Amino acid sequence: MAEKSVVDKAKKIFENYLARQGSRKTPERFSVIDELYALPQDEHIDVEGLFLLMRNKGYSISRATIYNTLDLLVECGLAVKHQFKDKVALYEQALTYKHHDHHVCNQCRKIREFSDERLNLIKEAMGREFQSAITSHSLVLYGDCKIPDCDNFRII
Template identity: 45%
Template sequence: MATPALQETINEVKEIFREYLKNNGHRQTPERFMVLEEVYKSDGHFDADDMFFKMKDTGYRVSRATVYNTLDLLVECGLVQRHQFRQNQSYYERAYAYRQHDHIICDECGAIMEFCDPRIFEIQSLIQRLHDFDISGHSLHFYGKCNNPDTCDRKPDLKLKEPRKE
């Protein structure tokens, strides 16, 4: 069950998505809104197949193509952010009402760690002023090896893993 704050965010993003679909001539299908809701109930990073199988396991009747196409629409309208962490596969995370953050990715185990440093925002603001440029966003990824023996004692899988919650 979604918390009241999460439910409020879900209602807001549904309205934004509804307007986006309407203004861009796309159909407003229940399946698209189911994908949107699942994205905002999810924490962390996921790929399209993760989302498809999660929805299928939960009992949703949605096709893989609908999940992929809906994720593309959600990226276009700014509700979801797409990342490629040194791989050909895209990973997604929610973007609305979600604090700005950057990523540290372990090359050994594939863990993705998020961090937020206000100095990065200050640098972005300075670059904006110096170059008279309106920056709409940024993406910063650091790669290396984490020092967690519980996760880094194995080779990386084909897909990245979220860090373990302890």
């Protein structure tokens, strides 16, 4: 869960972004920020999951509003969108985002985040080899985890 100051900062960034775009500043859009940033920082959520979470909390919001708002949040750097294998898009908060990579279990679909400094060494080496300033990368490792009864354990 993000601190109140982080949520307030995210809302200010979003408000400024919407103003520059000439878009409406609706309470529903800002409620998506509240709920996305209320999740644990390493949580990934899809539109349906966010929709159900918000409906269960009493929000009156459509799936379309959530889809559109998440797209806007990605555009302005407040959310990160991930596409793992053939699964639906998953989102996570980005304001305090520290780059990380992912391991996804083929069986239970549990997502684990990890960082390894050795990847930066590879990124630098490839940048030198390709004469390119590598600015970002994405790595997703797929494998079978060792959680007992993995087939009955679903995270995403």
